[in-house]
Amino acid sequence: MEMLKEETKLENEYTHIIASAKINYKGETYNLSGLGPFHSDANREIRKSSYEARFSFFEEHANELDNLYDNMVKLRTEIAKKLGFNNYIELGYARLGRTDYGANEVEGFRKQIVDYIVPLVQKLNKKKKEVLGLDKLYFYDSILFKDGNPKPQGSPNDLVEYAKKMYNELSPATGQFFEMMVNENLIDLVNRQGKMGGGFCTAFPTYDRPYIFSNFNGTAHDVTVLTHEAGHAFQCYSSRKQPLVEYLWPTLEACEIHSMSMEFLTWPWMDLFFKDKSEKFKYMHIVDSLSFLPYGACVDHFQHWVFENPEATPKERKNKWSELESIYLPDRDYDDLAFPKSGGIWQGQLHIYQMPFYYIDYTLAQTCAFQFWIKSQENMESAWEDYLRLCKVGGSMPFTKLTELANIKSPFSDGILKSVSEHVYKWLEGIDPESL
Numbered sequence: 471m472e473m474l475k476e477e478t479k480l481e482n483e484y485t486h487i488i489a490s491a492k493i494n495y496k497g498e499t500y501n502l503s504g505l506g507p508f509h510s511d512a513n514r515e516i517r518k519s520s521y522e523a524r525f526s527f528f529e530e531h532a533n534e535l536d537n538l539y540d541n542m543v544k545l546r547t548e549i550a551k552k553l554g555f556n557n558y559i560e561l562g563y564a565r566l567g568r569t570d571y572g573a574n575e576v577e578g579f580r581k582q583i584v585d586y587i588v589p590l591v592q593k594l595n596k597k598k599k600e601v602l603g604l605d606k607l608y609f610y611d612s613i614l615f616k617d618g619n620p621k622p623q624g625s626p627n628d629l630v631e632y633a634k635k636m637y638n639e640l641s642p643a644t645g646q647f648f649e650m651m652v653n654e655n656l657i658d659l660v661n662r663q664g665k666m667g668g669g670f671c672t673a674f675p676t677y678d679r680p681y682i683f684s685n686f687n688g689t690a691h692d693v694t695v696l697t698h699e700a701g702h703a704f705q706c707y708s709s710r711k712q713p714l715v716e717y718l719w720p721t722l723e724a725c726e727i728h729s730m731s732m733e734f735l736t737w738p739w740m741d742l743f744f745k746d747k748s749e750k751f752k753y754m755h756i757v758d759s760l761s762f763l764p765y766g767a768c769v770d771h772f773q774h775w776v777f778e779n780p781e782a783t784p785k786e787r788k789n790k791w792s793e794l795e796s797i798y799l800p801d802r803d804y805d806d807l808a809f810p811k812s813g814g815i816w817q818g819q820l821h822i823y824q825m826p827f828y829y830i831d832y833t834l835a836q837t838c839a840f841q842f843w844i845k846s847q848e849n850m851e852s853a854w855e856d857y858l859r860l861c862k863v864g865g866s867m868p869f870t871k872l873t874e875l876a877n878i879k880s881p882f883s884d885g886i887l888k889s890v891s892e893h894v895y896k897w898l899e900g901i902d903p904e905s906l
């Protein structure tokens with residue numbers, strides 16, 4: 471109990487350090503998420519200088535963040551040993567409720583990402599460089615179109631009205647669900663003074679109600695909140711009649727299937743939000759989803775190494791991160807940004823500090839969501855039936871049983887990532903981003 475208390479204390483310290491950021495940028499003060507939109511500005515100078523501002527904050531707190539993580543790794547290892555595990559990896563998996571796969575399966579999955587996805591992302595980067603008309607692509611060139619990434623068109627209220635229309639047309643169940651969310655004030659979307667940052671979905675089981683929290687910032691992410699978090703909320707609401715409160719949600723990798731697949735199942739309505747930029751949004755959505763996989767696997771591989779080597783020094787951890795980056799993200803070039811160049815960028819990834827081993831879940835779920843995307847293009851009606859069936863059973867089954875029930879292949883099954891990514895890449899190849 472004492473050790474768990476200590477672990478929570480360390481986790482809160484991370485939140486505190488990150489939340490304390492008051493970054494001066496071009497005469498205004500921002501926190502880290504407030505700086506976010508500048509990182510994808512159409513102007514390269516703004517992208518680069520906003521990252522410099524971000525990393526100067528991390529540079530200032532480098533020792534603190536190093537020591538904090540070092541303490542966390544040692545403490546978690548001690549907890550695991552005390553409970554009779556060999557290392558924290560075993561306990562970490564148990565804590566996430568993974569009953570039907572282990573570190574070996576995950577390692578095999580990461581290998582598929584290196585073999586099949588990394589080369590595809592390299593091709594996408596080459597294309598991006600051409601589209602942006604750059605001689606060299608740097609880390610901060612995080613946009614896909616010369617005039618910047620597409621943004622939703624309309625006020626926050628407009629976006630909610632579009633979402634109502636969308637969910638009404640998608641199915642009777644989603645229509646009723648979203649009306650309820652709006653009418654009962656179960657969504658808090660708009661940023662305001664003093665409001666906590668971030669976005670999430672939670673639930674109040676006693677009332678059979680989910681809840682969505684976010685901070686709109688004018689980027690495409692505002693729409694993704696309305697589809698991703700609503701996917702989580704819709705699943706939870708659909709599972710409300712499950713007999714055990716533990717069945718309200720499945721394990722986390724399965725939860726992300728509902729949210730990420732909802733992002734795709736709502737594609738036919740994206741012109742409501744993006745108007746003439748909806749095709750740009752779809753292209754960006756797929757490119758980002760595919761490009762995310764190697765980063766997600768890199769974070770996961772790093773954590774396995776960290777907990778296999780709990781005695782490593784902070785310097786050795788940073789070196790290992792750089793080594794793994796060259797495998798998973800070989801095109802990454804930080805230019806002269808010193809902090810990420812020295813292997814420290816992972817310190818901004820909250821999951822590494824607060825939710826060890828969770829990160830791979832997004833890549834497992836993405837592999838499932840891509841299958842829903844493919845299905846929805848072939849037959850929307852049956853894709854929706856599969857999705858609804860999956861949502862209703864909540865967490866009454868483990869991950870790989872849920873994929874069976876949803877008529878999709880588990881990411882651990884042989885060759886699935888290869889065939890899915892080939893399909894996705896073929897779709898991308900048929901699009902000329904410059905003509906969008």
Ligand SMILES: [Zn+2]
Pocket residue numbers: 698702725726729
């Ligand atoms: Zn999610």
